Amino acid sequence: MSDATRVFLIDDDAELLRATGQTLELAGFEAALFTSARDALSRLDAGFEGVIVSDIRMPGLDGLELFERIRDLDAELPVILMTGHGDIPMAVKAIQDGVYDFIAKPFATDRLLQCIRRAAEKRRLTMENRRLRLAAAEGGAGPQLLGQTPVMVRLRQTLKQIADTDVDVLVTGETGSGKEVVANLLHQWGRRRQGHFVALNCGALPEQIIESELFGHEPGAFTGAQKKRVGRIEHADGGTLFLDEIESMPMATQVRMLRVLEMREVAPLGTNDIRPVDLRVVAAAKVDLGDAGQRASFREDLYYRLNVVSLSIPPLRERRDDVVLLFHYFCEKAARRFSRDVPVVSDAVTRYLADHHWPGNVRELSHFAERVTLGLEPVPASIQGSGGAQTERGGDGALSLPERVDAHEAEIIRETLTSFAGNVQQTIAALKIPRKTFYDKLQRHGIVRSDYAER
Ligand SMILES: Nc1ncnc2c1ncn2[C@@H]1O[C@H](COP(=O)(O)OP(=O)(O)OP(=O)(O)O)[C@@H](O)[C@H]1O
Numbered sequence: 001m002s003d004a005t006r007v008f009l010i011d012d013d014a015e016l017l018r019a020t021g022q023t024l025e026l027a028g029f030e031a032a033l034f035t036s037a038r039d040a041l042s043r044l045d046a047g048f049e050g051v052i053v054s055d056i057r058m059p060g061l062d063g064l065e066l067f068e069r070i071r072d073l074d075a076e077l078p079v080i081l082m083t084g085h086g087d088i089p090m091a092v093k094a095i096q097d098g099v100y101d102f103i104a105k106p107f108a109t110d111r112l113l114q115c116i117r118r119a120a121e122k123r124r125l126t127m128e129n130r131r132l133r134l135a136a137a138e139g140g141a142g143p144q145l146l147g148q149t150p151v152m153v154r155l156r157q158t159l160k161q162i163a164d165t166d167v168d169v170l171v172t173g174e175t176g177s178g179k180e181v182v183a184n185l186l187h188q189w190g191r192r193r194q195g196h197f198v199a200l201n202c203g204a205l206p207e208q209i210i211e212s213e214l215f216g217h218e219p220g221a222f223t224g225a226q227k228k229r230v231g232r233i234e235h236a237d238g239g240t241l242f243l244d245e246i247e248s249m250p251m252a253t254q255v256r257m258l259r260v261l262e263m264r265e266v267a268p269l270g271t272n273d274i275r276p277v278d279l280r281v282v283a284a285a286k287v288d289l290g291d292a293g294q295r296a297s298f299r300e301d302l303y304y305r306l307n308v309v310s311l312s313i314p315p316l317r318e319r320r321d322d323v324v325l326l327f328h329y330f331c332e333k334a335a336r337r338f339s340r341d342v343p344v345v346s347d348a349v350t351r352y353l354a355d356h357h358w359p360g361n362v363r364e365l366s367h368f369a370e371r372v373t374l375g376l377e378p379v380p381a382s383i384q385g386s387g388g389a390q391t392e393r394g395g396d397g398a399l400s401l402p403e404r405v406d407a408h409e410a411e412i413i414r415e416t417l418t419s420f421a422g423n424v425q426q427t428i429a430a431l432k433i434p435r436k437t438f439y440d441k442l443q444r445h446g447i448v449r450s451d452y453a454e455r
Pocket residue numbers: 143144145146147173174175176177178179180181182286326362363366
């Protein structure tokens with residue numbers, strides 16, 4: 001995403017302009033040189049992803065006038081002004097008016113570069129925030145797969161490339177990592193978006209129900225089948241069938257499913273009918289089905305049939321650079337949903353974002369952002385250092401032993417809840433603590449049990 005930062009450099013002194021331009025290029029910026037402010041202005045728009053550096057005293061439009069025009073265009077675009085006359089009162093006034101910074105000529109190269117770098121970083125953040133706000137505003141418009149880490153950028157590219165093809169896709173990733181988002185995008189970005197996106201969780205249902213859900217049945221096909229039922233496979237005709245937790249699909253169903261994938265036809269239970277179907281199958285698994293050990297009772301032939309294109313979404317802890325970006329996105333979204341202000345991010349939250357292991361991946365992060373937005377997240381209470389005498393922190397900002405123990409305790413509870421999908425009985429059994437203690441601890445750490453429950 002981040003190519004060289006663009007810098008518009010404006011100075012009527014052509015000699016100095018060229019020299020400064022060279023310095024910027026050497027420092028890795030992409031400099032566009034102008035001897036007239038008007039020319040520069042005609043090439044600018046509100047979405048300019050860079051920084052303006054301009055001389056003040058110039059014939060025609062001068063630097064201050066240029067700044068005013070730019071401010072009308074985009075008040076957040078950083079403008080750095082240079083002057084050869086060390087006019088301090090004017091500089092002060094200009095900065096009050098919103099000029100980003102002011103540099104007196106002759107300037108030290110380092111000072112100029114430093115100033116541009118800071119301005120560029122500010123611009124980058126401004127633009128990123130705008131994109132996030134836009135994305136949040138469009139939140140209802142469909143699923144989002146955000147992320148600027150190389151692996152996420154590549155994943156989006158791959159999705160775009162294969163969305164329009166009919167190839168079946170296997171998506172692997174830990175809980176909450178975005179498998180359903182990926183499946184959704186394959187549907188939305190492809191020509192099948194007119195058809196239905198039909199999802200079925202193969203892990204949640206007993207065998208008989210899965211079969212009649214998937215394949216449909218005629219009345220009387222089995223005990224209890226009173227009415228005819230159109231199966232999900234047929235329902236997805238022309239669209240996409242999303243088979244979630246495919247690793248839990250019962251053996252018998254796997255055999256029937258293999259036939260659907262190979263022949264592109266479906267036979268509802270209790271009929272001799274064979275109906276052609278035109279669908280794309282996206283399957284999701286939490287385990288690596290390519291590993292015979294993890295595959296357990298999953299048929300190899302079905303695995304190979306599904307594995308034509310296989311996408312793996314890395315856990316959030318392996319793409320840490322996306323954590324802050326996603327956190328801001330979810331805060332924006334939550335703020336709109338709950339009509340709250342976007343929260344100011346405390347040091348404790350920042351540290352938590354950086355250090356946490358995120359066993360629940362993006363879903364856990366989104367719940368965390370919601371709690372922070374609602375002011376419910378004490379992160380863990382002790383880290384904030386507001387919990388009384390035992391949470392004294394040394395002057396170096398390091399956590400005390402009780403704080404670390406406390407943070408560790410919260411982490412263990414979160415992980416255990418995650419492993420048991422929020423089941424209290426199993427969680428307290430594993431933690432070997434009384435129910436009352438468990439609930440007390442949840443409250444103290446600001447952990448919301450239902451966040452860990454399966455949908
Ligand atoms: N890259 C992302 N950008 C924005 N939102 C995301 C991203 N990845 C996941 N999410 C959001 O996180 C939540 C969990 O994602 P999703 O349901 O796709 O996970 P999953 O892999 O299917 O998890 P599970 O295995 O538990 O079903 C959803 O609310 C989803 O919108």
